[in-house]
Amino acid sequence: DAGVIQSPRHEVTEMGQEVTLRCKPISGHDYLFWYRQTMMRGLELLIYFNNNVPIDDSGMPEDRFSAKMPNASFSTLKIQPSEPRDSAVYFCASRMLDTEAFFGQGTRLTVV
């Protein structure tokens, strides 16, 4: 397996634009996590899914953020409208029950 695949690796967008980050988890993993990493707040859990169902989204900053998992092999994190303070590295990770999580390479988002 190629591991967790995220796209794009880098995204630069203007304030107010919609941003969509994509993730393909490892096949057979039934948990998927979205994290955000910044210097200010470290590695924060935004939301996680089990069998494509959102379980806990209490880490999602506000209504501008939304995440979906339409099937077991794909998830998106959308920010609409984007703001400069959303600039961060966004990681997707997947795991099986009670095992370690495997991380993607991340998407570095810059909102100008």
Next chain:
Amino acid sequence: GESVGLHLPTLSVQEGDNSIINCAYSNSASDYFIWYKQESGKGPQFIIDIRSNMDKRQGQRVTVLLNKTVKHLSLQIAATQPGDSAVYFCAENISGNMLTFGGGTRLMVKP
């Protein structure tokens, strides 16, 4: 830009020495713990894990110790090498398989 950043504790060690990185976790109900290594520009990478029914686990050059009484976790790296330089995170598995991370420690290895 950000004027105030998360202050990462830094551990500086000489190449060949042993390193000990510490972590305090928050939830006494956490049942599974993981140490990750993150190099610049990359995602966190699994190093070693331990379940709450154990107090010690050894891997290749790494040992994890768990003290549930004081909710403390440590990572010991033997014969530290320059390639070990990175930020190290501990993560705890909370009920429902939610995995949350500590603030991280930067390890710098001096040649």
